[in-house]
Amino acid sequence: xxxYLAKRLASLAATLVIASLVIFAVMxxxxxxxxxxxxxxxxRPDTLAALRxxxxxxxxxxxxxxxxxxxxVQGDLGRSYTYSVPVGxxxxxxxxxxxxxxxxxxxxxxxxxxxxxxxAATRRNGPADVGIMAATQVGIAVPNFWFAMLLVFVFxxxxxxxxxxxxxxxxxxxxxxxxxxxxxAVALALPQASILARVMRSSLIDALGExxxxxxxxxxxxxxxxxxxxxxxxxxxxxxxxxxxxxxFLLAGTIIIxxxxxxxxxxRLVFQAITQRDLIVVKSIVMLLVASVVIxxxxxxxxxxxxxxxxxxxx
Amino acid sequence: MAMFSVEGLDLSIYGLxxxxxxxxxxxEGEILGLVGESGSGKSMTxxxxxxxxxxxxxxxxxxxxxxxxxxxxSEVQMCALRGRDIGMIFQEPMTALNPLKTIGAQVAxxxxxxxxARRAECMAWAGQALERVGLPPSRFPLDRYPHELSGGQRxxxxxxxxxxxxxxxxxxxxxxxxxxxxxxxxxxELMRELVAEEGTSLLIITHDLAVVAEMADRVTxxxxxxxxxxxxxxxxxxxxxxxxSKALLEASTHxxxxxxxxxxxxxxxxxxxxxxxxxxxxxxxxxxxxAPSPDPTRLAPRGASHPPLKGRDQPYPSPSRGEEGxxxxxxxxxxxxxxxxxxxxxxxxxxxxxxxVDAVSLAVRPGESVGLVGESGxxxxxxxxxxxxxxxxxxxxxxxxxxxxxxxxAADLTAMRRAVQVVFQDPYGSFDPRHKAGRLVAExxxxxxxxxxxxxxxxxxxxxxxxxxxxxxxxxxxxxxxSGGQRxxLAIARALITRPSLIILDEPVSALDVxxxxxxxxxxxxxxxxxxxxxxxISHDLTVVRAITDRVxxxxxxxxxxxxxxxEVFAAPRHAYTRELLAAAPDLSRALAARAMRPAWxxxxxxxxxxxx
Numbered sequence: 001x002x003x004y005l006a007k008r009l010a011s012l013a014a015t016l017v018i019a020s021l022v023i024f025a026v027m028x029x030x031x032x033x034x035x036x037x038x039x040x041x042x043x044r045p046d047t048l049a050a051l052r053x054x055x056x057x058x059x060x061x062x063x064x065x066x067x068x069x070x071x072x073v074q075g076d077l078g079r080s081y082t083y084s085v086p087v088g089x090x091x092x093x094x095x096x097x098x099x100x101x102x103x104x105x106x107x108x109x110x111x112x113x114x115x116x117x118x119x120a121a122t123r124r125n126g127p128a129d130v131g132i133m134a135a136t137q138v139g140i141a142v143p144n145f146w147f148a149m150l151l152v153f154v155f156x157x158x159x160x161x162x163x164x165x166x167x168x169x170x171x172x173x174x175x176x177x178x179x180x181x182x183x184x185a186v187a188l189a190l191p192q193a194s195i196l197a198r199v200m201r202s203s204l205i206d207a208l209g210e211x212x213x214x215x216x217x218x219x220x221x222x223x224x225x226x227x228x229x230x231x232x233x234x235x236x237x238x239x240x241x242x243x244x245x246x247x248x249f250l251l252a253g254t255i256i257i258x259x260x261x262x263x264x265x266x267x268r269l270v271f272q273a274i275t276q277r278d279l280i281v282v283k284s285i286v287m288l289l290v291a292s293v294v295i296x297x298x299x300x301x302x303x304x305x306x307x308x309x310x311x312x313x314x315x
Numbered sequence: 316m317a318m319f320s321v322e323g324l325d326l327s328i329y330g331l332x333x334x335x336x337x338x339x340x341x342x343e344g345e346i347l348g349l350v351g352e353s354g355s356g357k358s359m360t361x362x363x364x365x366x367x368x369x370x371x372x373x374x375x376x377x378x379x380x381x382x383x384x385x386x387x388x389s390e391v392q393m394c395a396l397r398g399r400d401i402g403m404i405f406q407e408p409m410t411a412l413n414p415l416k417t418i419g420a421q422v423a424x425x426x427x428x429x430x431x432a433r434r435a436e437c438m439a440w441a442g443q444a445l446e447r448v449g450l451p452p453s454r455f456p457l458d459r460y461p462h463e464l465s466g467g468q469r470x471x472x473x474x475x476x477x478x479x480x481x482x483x484x485x486x487x488x489x490x491x492x493x494x495x496x497x498x499x500x501x502x503x504e505l506m507r508e509l510v511a512e513e514g515t516s517l518l519i520i521t522h523d524l525a526v527v528a529e530m531a532d533r534v535t536x537x538x539x540x541x542x543x544x545x546x547x548x549x550x551x552x553x554x555x556x557x558x559x560s561k562a563l564l565e566a567s568t569h570x571x572x573x574x575x576x577x578x579x580x581x582x583x584x585x586x587x588x589x590x591x592x593x594x595x596x597x598x599x600x601x602x603x604x605x606a607p608s609p610d611p612t613r614l615a616p617r618g619a620s621h622p623p624l625k626g627r628d629q630p631y632p633s634p635s636r637g638e639e640g641x642x643x644x645x646x647x648x649x650x651x652x653x654x655x656x657x658x659x660x661x662x663x664x665x666x667x668x669x670x671x672v673d674a675v676s677l678a679v680r681p682g683e684s685v686g687l688v689g690e691s692g693x694x695x696x697x698x699x700x701x702x703x704x705x706x707x708x709x710x711x712x713x714x715x716x717x718x719x720x721x722x723x724x725a726a727d728l729t730a731m732r733r734a735v736q737v738v739f740q741d742p743y744g745s746f747d748p749r750h751k752a753g754r755l756v757a758e759x760x761x762x763x764x765x766x767x768x769x770x771x772x773x774x775x776x777x778x779x780x781x782x783x784x785x786x787x788x789x790x791x792x793x794x795x796x797x798s799g800g801q802r803x804x805l806a807i808a809r810a811l812i813t814r815p816s817l818i819i820l821d822e823p824v825s826a827l828d829v830x831x832x833x834x835x836x837x838x839x840x841x842x843x844x845x846x847x848x849x850x851x852x853i854s855h856d857l858t859v860v861r862a863i864t865d866r867v868x869x870x871x872x873x874x875x876x877x878x879x880x881x882x883e884v885f886a887a888p889r890h891a892y893t894r895e896l897l898a899a900a901p902d903l904s905r906a907l908a909a910r911a912m913r914p915a916w917x918x919x920x921x922x923x924x925x926x927x928x
Contacts, residue, residue: 211410217367218405219476220398220428222390229424230413308415309460 001312004305012298019290020072024065027279033057037277038081055081055280068283077284082276087284090269095288097167098258098265101181101188102250108189109196109246114239116193117200121235122227124205132197139194144253148187148260155183165262184261188253192246199242204235236307244300248293317379318343318516319364319484324376326356326363326540333359334540336376341484341533344514346507348531348548350521350563352828353799356540357520361486364518365403366393381483399429402477404506406489408470412461418445418472419457425479444475448505466691467498471505478509485510488520495690495855500899503530522829524567525901528552528910536560552907562830568903569833570862571840643717644678645817645849646702646735651675652710653697653873671697673873674711679817684843684850686864686881688857688896694873695853699819702851703737704728733762736810738803740822745806746794752805753790756780759813779808782845784838800831804838811842817849824859836863857900861885869893 035051036043052058056067071078077087120132156164163180170177207213208231216226255267266285273281305311320340326333334356341347351357363374364385378385380400388396397403405411412421422444423437432440442452448471461469470490477485487506491499507530510517519530527534528548535545536557544557555561653672671694679685689695700706702713704720712719715731723731736759739745746755753776760772767775777787783804794802803823810818820839824832840863842848854860860867861881868878869890877890888894 211405211407212413214367215403215405215411215473215476216413216424218365218397218401218403219425220394220396221424222394225428230416233415234413309417310414310462 001305004311005302008298008301012294015294016291019294020069020287021065023283023286023290024061024068027283028061030279072284072287078280080273080278080281082273082278082281087281090281091266091284091288094264094266094269096170097181097263098251098254098267100178101185101254101258101263101265102247104181104185105188105192105250105253106243106247108185109192109250110243112189112193113196113200117197117239118204118227118232118235120197120201121204121208122223129201132201136194136197139190140198142191144187144191145256145260147190148184148257151183151187152261165260167263167265180261180263184257184263187260188250188257192249192253196239196242196246200235200239203238204231207231207235210234233307237304240300240303240307244297247296248289251289251293317341318345318381319518320377320379321360321364322377322379324360324363324374324378326359326368326372326374328369329371332540333372334363334374337537337540337542339535339542339545341516341518343516344510345533346510346517346519346531348519348521348527348534349537350524350527350534351537352522352563352830354539355537357537358488359540360537361403361488361518361520364484364486365397365401366390367397395429398425398476398482399480400483402480402482402485404470404473404477404485404487404490406492408466408473408493411473412469414461417458417460418450418455418464419452419459422472422475422479423457425476429480440479441475444479445472447478447509448472448475449501450475465498467494467502470494470498470502474502474505474509478513478515481513482515484516484518486518486520489522490519491526492521492523496857496896496901497690497899499526499901503901506530523901524564524829525903525906528903528906529901536563549910552910564903566830566833568858569829569836571833571837573840573844573863644680644714645716646851647676647678647714647717648698648702648711649676649714650711651698651701651708651713653694653701653706654709670873672701672708675870675873675875676711677868677875677878679849679851681816681849682843682847683866684852684864686860686867687851687853687870688855688860688867689870690855690896693870695870696821698870699737699821699851699853703735703819704731729762729764732759733813734815735817735819736813736815737819737821738806738810738823740825746802748794750793751790752780752785752792752794752797755794756790756805756809756812758809762813775812779811782811782842783808798831800827800835803827803831803835807835807838807842811846814846815848817851819851819853821853822855823852825854825856832859839863857885857896858902869896 033048033052035048035055035057039047039051049058056064059067068078075088077091079085080087080090083090116132116136120129123129152164155162162183164183165180167180168176204227208227210231213226213231216230217223221229251267254265255271257263258265258267259271266288270282270285270289272278273285317340320338322338324334324337326337337356337360339347339349339360349357349360359368362368363372364378364380366385366388368374374386376386380396385393385396412418419438419441422441423434425444426432426437426440427434430437438457442457445452445455445457450468450471455464455468461472464472474490477487485506490506491502494502503526506517506519509515517530519526521527531548533545533547534551536543536551536559538559544551544555544560551560552564555564651672652670652674655669655671656667673694675694675698677685677687687695687698697706701708704713704715704723707721712721714720715723715735718727720728720731753773756779757772757776760767760775776790780787780789785801785804785808789797789801794805797805803826806823807818823839824835827835836859839850843850850863852860852864864881866879867881867884868875869884869892870876871892877884877888877893884893885897888897
């Protein structure tokens with residue numbers, strides 16, 4: 001178990017190092033000098049040079065990389081070129097919108113997908129299964145922003161139950177802030193839940209065809225007992241894999257969804273930062289996103305070991 | 316009165332009849348052997364008794380357990396009954412247990428399910444149940460997972476679950492087919508003991524007549540969903556009446572007639588039409604007989620027949636005793652060592668090395684048939700991979716026609732692979748299901764590097780298909796359209812197409828029914844005689860190795876413990892392990908002899924008159 005975890009941790013660290021190198025290198029080769037963009041094309045060369053020196057852009061690349069990584073590790077993400085505030089503060093504010101949004105979506109995804117997929121698998125080829133398969137097909141085909149608009153139309157415009165967009169901030173209270181995240185989270189979760197439900201269904205169907213299911217039935221377990229006690233846990237292993245991958249889709253999805261719902265989250269921040277060539281912000285957010293995806297996948301692998309004893313060998 | 320009986324059971328799946336009027340009975344404390352080949356409906360009979368039939372199945376008739384009709388029970392009643400009154404043991408111990416649950420929890424589940432006892436109590440009982448099947452918790456803690464146990468140990472866990480609640484009937488469906496011979500002997504012994512102790516009735520389903528002869532009091536033979544013969548074991552073996560039973564017996568003790576080569580083998584040169592492919596006239600006539608024949612002695616007519624032998628008048632009297640085959644050896648292993656990196660004990664220690672093959676030497680000469688026997692995990696297949704130059708040895712050398720593979724160029728390797736082909740155990744698994752048979756069979760032709768044109772390629776495909784008893788038209792079929800035996804014929808055809816001088820056969824008949832196995836063995840013997848092929852025959856099945864090889868090597872834990880002419884090794888094994896293997900292998904004549912020695916009272920049904928089929 002320890003060896004397994006140590007290996008996973010080592011691969012996590014290696015991934016982060018490689019990702020930071022790639023992100024830094026890409027930002028280096030990308031055209032567009034932030035100083036030029038801030039000061040405009042008519043800026044005097046000495047002003048440009050001064051601003052570059054202020055940003056530290058005149059130092060050699062390895063040195064800047066080292067400074068960036070060192071700062072990143074200490075929580076100092078540098079200063080935004082455009083907002084002129086520390087990137088750390090900027091990101092922290094936005095993180096409190098995006099992280100809950102992604103977490104709620106992931107939770108919704110699992111809460112929808114596992115029971116729905118299990119239902120379809122146990123009623124294989126029955127009306128429930130056919131209906132679920134059709135619905136998930138639509139869920140996969142339709143993009144999440146369209147769901148977003150549909151949800152806004154139904155729940156905000158017609159029923160007036162939930163806000164159509166905007167975010168009052170957590171200072172306004174848990175419910176006012178939380179309810180403005182509900183529609184975006186649902187819009188993000190629906191396509192992912194559709195995918196995961198299908199994975200759950202086929203994985204459970206496979207598990208139900210295994211010999212140990214027949215053994216359990218021969219012991220006197222009913223069909224539903226076999227599903228609950230034996231097949232479900234075995235079926236979860238592929239589901240976990242897909243969940244880990246989906247987390248990065250959810251993060252990428254926030255960029256669109258936050259723009260649709262006018263949420264001041266990381267997604268909108270990175271979108272604005274890219275258009276404004278605020279490279280230090282882009283770099284930091286992308287690195288943060290990479291780190292969170294890698295960490296989530298690490299957690300998935302820890303979960304594998306928790307589910308599957310074959311991975312946690314006795315030392 | 317019979318403890319368990321099936322009366323006039325008809326079963327169909329989506330309207331397709333599977334069982335036709337099956338009747339059988341098992342007395343109290345009696346062991347009934349249910350014999351038949353795959354597809355004969357023996358497993359379906361068992362599943363019908365458990366009411367665990369596949370989708371779309373409907374059954375009529377009566378299945379009585381202790382006087383109660385199981386077919387009329389509801390699912391809820393059956394759940395209460397399964398595991399309590401009927402225990403079931405399955406064929407595949409490797410997959411019969413839930414990999415995510417401890418063995419203790421899985422055995423305890425039986426008690427929890429039927430007695431509703433508390434967890435701690437169930438676990439204590441589970442410990443006792445495992446102790447009874449030879450897995451004492453002191454050595455096999457209850458928190459072990461299935462993957463930490465061997466196949467035989469897992470089968471013991473399955474047996475512990477089946478006997479946990481002292482059921483009235485145990486159904487064992489091919490309980491030892493997937494196990495090594497020594498493990499098989501232990502498991503059979505265990506089942507016999509448990510049944511004798513509790514007076515439980517046992518229905519043992521098997522295709523192996525030797526197992527029946529060792530275990531059963533009475534025998535029921537099934538074919539095509541019908542019972543064709545039944546009787547006491549002694550009466551059954553002494554006076555088989557149904558031709559199918561006789562054919563089955565013949566097939567399980569089948570020794571292919573092998574012809575000695577009259578001349579040193581001459582391989583057909585490239586570009587020539589091989590002499591054996593001929594005009595196909597005689598062969599084509601032979602393969603006409605593939606349609607189901609009304610002859611009741613014909614086994615499994617869905618399989619293909621093989622071409623008749625033209626030279627059977629020169630039987631191969633006895634394997635060449637000690638004398639060496641002609642020419643230099645095709646393949647030689649010199650003290651070959653194969654090591655694997657084991658797992659690390661801790662984060663910082665070097666991984667331990669595991670020696671899978673330990674200083675093994677062997678030689679295969681042209682036209683010779685060499686057997687390599689040993690139990691699973693002894694390193695046979697690892698050795699085979701090294702011999703095929705798929706993995707390099709860590710010590711020693713493999714020589715192909717006198718030259719070490721270590722110095723081979725890519726062109727040398729191509730030449731070697733043309734001459735050394737391979738056939739694996741699972742023919743289906745080694746075929747791409749989306750390719751047609753012709754393309755699959757022609758696969759190794761890439762080794763000829765474009766030396767032959769498309770017409771010659773097609774000629775060769777047709778020729779090898781005829782060689783293995785299939786039709787040239789079969790080239791347009793997909794693998795799933797062939798039966799298991801036919802797929803193995805395809806695999807052999809694929810090996811033949813480069814006109815090799817040696818074929819390495821890795822358990823080529825282990826997955827086949829006895830009658831199909833006999834046909835494939837005949838085919839191999841014929842091909843050897845016709846083409847002067849050498850075989851390296853890797854198997855755990857001593858009967859098969861005995862039937863088809865001249866020399867045999869016995870392998871254990873990576874080492875060759877004994878080698879010599881097959882007949883000598885089998886007649887007078889020198890090494891203790893060989894003797895152990897031979898003693899463990901179910902042997903029909905020995906079992907029958909032992910049965911004759913047993914006093915009559917041991918067999919409760921011995922006095923009954925067999926009712927015949």
